[in-house]
Amino acid sequence: MISRSLSTQALEKEVQYLRKEVDKNFGFGNIIGKSDVMKEIFNVIRQIADSKSTVLIMGESGTGKELVSRAIHYISQRRNTPLSRSIAQRSPRR
């Protein structure tokens, strides 16, 4: 019994640690930018993270669209639920 509760504690600690790591990796830390525009974007992300509304991220490739999507997911209440990712391919018939 005792050893089991000890191992539960250890597991809880590990979960906490891993959560922190995840926050580091998926929060705002990875998004480049200290300008007012980017600060405004961080504000918007914080405000809308917990709503269910659809988000449209626009920007040149390499500007961090995926990072923004991860930030929204991982600071929202959905952080412990799946984040699925898909890239649409150009359809050949067009």
Add this chain to the structure above:
Amino acid sequence: MIESELFGHEKGAFTNAIERKLGRFEIAHSGTLFLDEIGELSLATQAKILRFLEEREFNRVGGSKTIKVDVRLIAATNKDLTQLIKKGLFREDLYYRINVVPIVLPPLRERGRIFRFSWIILSRSSVPRTRNRSRG
């Protein structure tokens, strides 16, 4: 086939569909779906996404059963969707459905000083041209 990737398919829906497959929307149930390059989608797939956004439901490819999911959609594009609408390649109604919270990311070159500094460092470290002096 993007439609099958997003919405899944039933066994026998098309030639290579040897078994039922869950799509991204089902996998992301109760969570978030990040859909990149949404401007590349065919009009048919756009219609299915529009239905999902309006009714929160869809059918797997080749499936008759309606599936309801709770998914938050985050779409992204590097295209100007309004231009695609003018060309008839993107549905205007879908555009208004996804453009609820627009986030426009500025190009990296416009994001503060760090890049300008790196440009200065680069230009300073460049090797000055050497002159060949001939001794007379």
